[in-house]
Structure formats: C-alpha cells, structure tokens
Amino acid sequence: MPSISIKRFNMKNWVQLIVSFLAIPTTLFSATLHADPMVWKAIKDNQQLMLIGTIHLGQKSMYPLPSQLEQFMKQSDGLILEADVNAPPPKIDFSHATLTVNILTSEQRKKLEDIATELTLDTTALLHFPPWLTAISIENQAFQTLGYDANLGVDSVLADQAQALKLPLLTFETITQQLNMLQNLPEDGKSLLLDTLESWHEEKGFYQCMIQRWQDGDKSGLLKLLSLGGWDEDTSQSLLYSRNQIWSDKIQDPTFLSPKGQYVIAVGTLHLIGENSLIEHLEKDGYHIELITQSQSSHCRI
Numbered sequence: 001m002p003s004i005s006i007k008r009f010n011m012k013n014w015v016q017l018i019v020s021f022l023a024i025p026t027t028l029f030s031a032t033l034h035a036d037p038m039v040w041k042a043i044k045d046n047q048q049l050m051l052i053g054t055i056h057l058g059q060k061s062m063y064p065l066p067s068q069l070e071q072f073m074k075q076s077d078g079l080i081l082e083a084d085v086n087a088p089p090p091k092i093d094f095s096h097a098t099l100t101v102n103i104l105t106s107e108q109r110k111k112l113e114d115i116a117t118e119l120t121l122d123t124t125a126l127l128h129f130p131p132w133l134t135a136i137s138i139e140n141q142a143f144q145t146l147g148y149d150a151n152l153g154v155d156s157v158l159a160d161q162a163q164a165l166k167l168p169l170l171t172f173e174t175i176t177q178q179l180n181m182l183q184n185l186p187e188d189g190k191s192l193l194l195d196t197l198e199s200w201h202e203e204k205g206f207y208q209c210m211i212q213r214w215q216d217g218d219k220s221g222l223l224k225l226l227s228l229g230g231w232d233e234d235t236s237q238s239l240l241y242s243r244n245q246i247w248s249d250k251i252q253d254p255t256f257l258s259p260k261g262q263y264v265i266a267v268g269t270l271h272l273i274g275e276n277s278l279i280e281h282l283e284k285d286g287y288h289i290e291l292i293t294q295s296q297s298s299h300c301r302i
Helices: 067-074 106-119 123-127 131-145 154-164 175-183 186-198 200-216 219-226 233-251 278-284
Strands: 039-044 047-054 078-081 169-171 262-268 288-291
Touching (some): 047 067, 047 278, 078 154, 106 123, 106 131, 106 186, 123 131, 131 175, 131 186, 154 169, 154 262, 175 233, 186 200, 200 219
Parallel strands (some): 047 262, 078 169, 078 262
Antiparallel strands (some): 039 047, 039 288
C-alpha cells in the first residue's frame, strides 16, 4: 500500500495522552472560578523551569492560561514542547504493518463499523490502517465532532505566544521520531484500538470529566480516570515511561538547555502525573519542585 500523509491525523490524539474533550455541562460540576490547570515550578541551582500539562486540542474557554505561567514565559529563555506542532507532516508507509482488518473479531469489526458510521469515517480505510492509526483517526474525528480544534490546543497557543515574544522554540522529539515510536508499538498498537472500541459508549462522560479535572487541576481525580485506561505495560513503557526518562536527561544536558536558563516546558498531562512521571524523574535528580497553582476537586459523576 502506498505511503500517505498524516496531515489529516493528529498522531497524539487519543484519550490518555491528549486529554481533549467536549465542553462541560455546568450542572454536572462544581464552579472553577478559583482553580487552574496544574503548573509546577522546578529549580535546580541556577536553572528555573515552569511545567504545564497540555491538551493538544482545545477551545476558547480554556484560556487564558494561569497568570503565573504567562508572566514567567515573558521572562524566559525558551519554550520546550514534545515536538514542533507546526512542522510539516512526514509521510507514513504501513505496507509492512499489521492491518486492523486482520486483528479484529467479527464483534469488534461490527463495533468499528458502527463507530465509523456515527463519525462519518470511511470504514474501509480504517480497516486497512494499522491499529494505532485507526485508533487515533477515531479519536481525532470524535474530538473534532465535539468542537475541539488543534489550533486551540495548549501546545499551539503557547507556540504562538513564544513566536510573538521572539522566544526560541525547542523540542524533545521530532514528528518523525514520534511517528517511528507509534509504528514500533507492540502489535502495531492493537491495545490502543481495542481500548477505544471497548470503551466507546462510555467515552463522552469520560471526556467531560477529564477536561473538567484538567481545568480544576484535580490531580487525584485525573489519576483515578487515567487508571481506567486499557494500555498494556509495554505500550505504557513505549509511550510514557521511557520518554519521561529521556526528557529528564535532556533537560539536564547543557547542550540542550542552559544550566542558568529559565524555560517553560509544555508536554501531555499524563507525562507529569502518576508513576515514573517527568516530575518524579526531575525530583529524584535534585530539582526542588512546587505546584504553584490552586486546585480543587471536581465533582463529576465518573
């Protein structure tokens, strides 16, 4: 099968990494006037960092971001993202990949067909993608249907702000590296797709609760939701744990960041909470870390 552009597919758009969800009915949740998304300050010797967990798709109601972050950024030496959100998309070749059509049971295939119909996606195309791309395509279309826009994702908004301030934009990875990581997932990302199919009917409420907890900075609530995910250990290792260690090492590499610099770091929320998080790695390596935003518990129904 020929290679295709991934411009139509945001390869970070599934529930546990992207945390992108529908607007919240106010009757379900507590008010959020005095709460903000989580922002951490990390200091080691003469280096200062400010870290925020991102949502890669967004809407206007998510802004402005916490004032502490915006003020810090004006005085910073650069913005560090996972990858350059404005980089030209690479091409992907899945001619040697396992295809979705070959890994689904008849029941799972029927569920995929129903979801494709609901989202007006091409079932044949989904069946002939590798499982990881099928999962991401479904999630991406679902988020867009719910009114979320990649141009309003936290990464994109911060990148635009950095450009306006004439700040350097640094990245932990390239888009090509991220693509290679996805192409090398166990069983071509089968667990990602099966999790998407199995939880589809519950996902709307899950998304609603997730975005509210992100806005409230509700760490324990986020961890509770994320524990419901269906990733296997190998997938978690590939997408989270190993990358967190690599990023921590890069932060402390003087050829990447100045030991005397001041930087804003914005990466997917799941990288900053839970076990083996980037925050944990930095703390173990001698950074003094403080959560500087005010949080509150979210009273959603999940």
